[in-house]
Amino acid sequence: MDVITTVAAIILAFLVGAFLMIVSDTDVRSTFAYFFARPSDALAASWDKVSSAYGALMTGSLGSWQAITETTAQAAPLICAGLGVGLAFRAGLFNIGAQGQAIWGAILAAYVGFTLHLPPVLHLLVAILAGVVGGGIWGGIVGWLKARTGAHEVIVTIMMNYIAAGLLAFFLTTTAFQRPGRTDPISPIIDWNATFPRLAGSQLHIGFVVALVAAAAVWWILDRSTIGFAIKAVGANPNAAATAGMSVGTTTIITMTLAGALAGLAGVQAALGPSASGVPVPLSAGIVGSIGFDAITVALLGRSKPLGTVLAGLLFGALHAGGLAMQSIAQTPLTLTTVLQALIVLFVAAPALITKIIPFVRTRKVRPVGPTTEGGLA
Template identity: 70%
Template sequence: MAKIDVRYILTTIASFILAFIVGGIVMIVSDAEVASKFSYFFGRPMDAISASWDKVSSAYSALAIGAVGSWPAITESTAQAAPLICAGLGVGLAFRAGLFNIGAQGQAIVGAILGAYVGFSFHGLPMVVHLTLGVVVGIVGGAVWGGIAGWLKAYTGAHEVIVTIMLNYIASGMLAWLLTTTVFQRPGRTDPISQVVDWSATMPRLEGTRLHLGFFLALLAAVAVWWLLDHTPLGFRIRAVGANPDASATAGMSVPRTTVWTMVIAGALAGLAGIQYA
């Protein structure tokens, strides 16, 4: 039985606590009325403390109620979280290989473009076929977009941060242009809005809620990434290259090939995120 590393759990908890602390500080500093009370903090410290507490506690209370305060709120949170989980997995996986995948946005856009095209171009297909085709095409699109950055990094030495940022702009520009073409633009409209995706290519939802299949795909993707990193030879190579690429090369691992495959998989995960926005 695999042992649970307590350090990872503590690191995760500490990250949440630190995020809440930093968020609270930002709220206090950005509120002129609350910040003004610190000008006489040493004379009447409770004024500043009380105002700060009221500001932060009310904000986080509203956050909790809006996110998990009711069943509709919970399902809305799952709908918003699903693409973020997928994109985050793409960024995190690349990071394990020592790569900074700043291009999840562009990879998601390409996935959304291709998924939407499949969704509004093919008609009369069964939902299982239509939705599966759209998801697969979107994942492949994101994988190709990520693979471009990986190949340039591996075989030309181009820095992945610069390349992925540039690819983000290219993807955004391509989307803006496509929405002005007759292929993508909705008939009868002059504004940049796409055609309507057939219902058979959309993520099925639990009736009356925002909970849809994409959230479960995101959870499945998280499990798949864990399995990849901890239980496959490729995952071992990804972790090894991320820890020490020179030692990995000396041990016989192909650092360029591992780099490319890492970015391909990272792009595929981001493409899955884009599908949920299509």
Template identity: 70%
Template sequence: MVVSDPEVIGQYAYLFTAPQLPLGASWEKVSSAYAALVAGSVGGWVPLTETTAQAAPLICAGLGVGLAFRAGLFNIGAQGQAVVGAMASAWVGFTWHLPPGLHLLVAVTFGMLAGAVWGGIAGVLKARAGAHEVIVTIMLNYIATGLLAFALTTTAFQRPGRADPISPVVDWNATMPRLEGSRLHLGFVLALAAAVLVWFLMERSVAGFTIKSVGLNPHAARTAGMSVSSSTVLAMLIAGALAGLAGVQAALGPNVSGTPTPLSGGLVGSIGFDAITVALLGRSRPLGTVLAGLLFGALHAGGLAMQSQAQTSAELTTVLQALIVLFVAAPALVTTVVPFLKARRAPLTGTTPTGGLSS
């Protein structure tokens, strides 16, 4: 923050003659930036609702990534699954004209189905052909991004009368309803409901027990009569549907003006990649994922306030997110590395020093 402000940097010319000037300017810069971060995320009702709007898709996609983690799968493809979910739901939203309520339900369903299909492709290839899910899902991310770019040049997706790649506006009756005067909308409720359903699936159902067993030890699960292939496909289908729901929220969730943002190449942003961090921070558990999603939603919302109020780069919130992940991973890293280093430094019993003579 300090090095990004030329005026503060200029004050350091007086570091040895009047140190109070650069130190005071640095404190003013940092304190105002963090004050804007807090005010923009939790500093009132409207900032709180902005936090929920930013957190909702992260929670959904994080649930999908976390569920795959617990199945022993590294789902890097949440980004692509969110993209195809946004495409399908937006297309239903601006193409079909159904009654209120039904239109939104159909659009959400299509988006989740599209995400499930995209995740299911990786699951089937993993289960049937042994293809590594990391490689497959990364490739599917590229395909989804390219598919969206191509679709926005076709008459089915491109707004009439426009040459730029942007879709028509989603019908009002396919828009997620919001609380008047705020950013709190149905998407956040759906995210919380999804967390409850994932908890019930993993902790109270036979399918969830099977998924966890396969994730912990696929060989033991197979010996116990569990179908590893079916569990792999099921886990990726559900993970894809949850990531698709994140894309649905990006496509159908109201923006500041109360209408959904038209479908474009950057609509989904980096939701799928941020979801990996959310799932890691939440330990792949539904409650932890919700709390981690709210934290990162607050950082996103506060980052916008930092940029507008304190003239601080919003990318600094990305640095904060990275530091959070580093601190979360630090205990496991220390407990792994320190014993290893001690073992390396400890003398080996029964060995002869290099160049010495044995007695």
């Protein structure tokens, strides 16, 4: 059922996107003024608009080796952050703080990258470790507050997102982070030794492999480890888990620490991944972008499962990579890709709506998406 609902959500999102393209294009819309006289004009214009836009999207994301590698580069941080959000979901926790955790991952990874001058492999490993630890600590604070004081993780993570962003802005005004000779908030260039190696002439870098390894690690934790069993048990019914002898508080702290570490790894991807020009990306206020917030949609679409998160990250990575092609080739606004992402999540998060639109799905049992309420089933 999960697969059918997800596929249906994607199809419906692209159909609604096609409708939006048609009604928002003045030339196409004008052909409907005489639709009943010459319906072929309106249909042809609509088809040309939609097919050119989605064709450009496919070309920009999968149409060449360069496009495919750009998709993987865009997907890598989304996969890591999506794993962090999805892991928290499995424990019944709403980790809205992936953005702040990713920011701390980027801060510490970049700082190690431009401050230390270590041998090639060692420098990269230390930078990755620093970013993962930074995100893990930032997420662990939320877990500790939840477990020890009962603070709601949604409120705490949202506030900590603002704190992380504010601290990054502040750090970039200090001599420790500001590039010598500059007064604007930008850091020194990260050493090549600390950046992810990539294949020559492409955007495919080791960071994508790291994201896949992280997904495999999350799968192993959830399906093959004791803590994974505890995470799923607490997510399914914390009262029953406590009765069985599991420590709900400890599991909450461990889960949020792991989730923060994964989101921190997404920040590492943003800081240490090469830019389109191949030059290392300096630390700046917008280095993480909206990765942490996009991760929520990735986790929802991936049903909080590692494989689903990888596939959802690749889909959203393709939308990001192909969005520029849609804009340049088909003159379609870049923001349409954001609308498509939102529509996909809307349909995935509202399976009852899909059962109304697509009758044959109605005969199947629809499972809830994301964290469940206390006492519910995961």
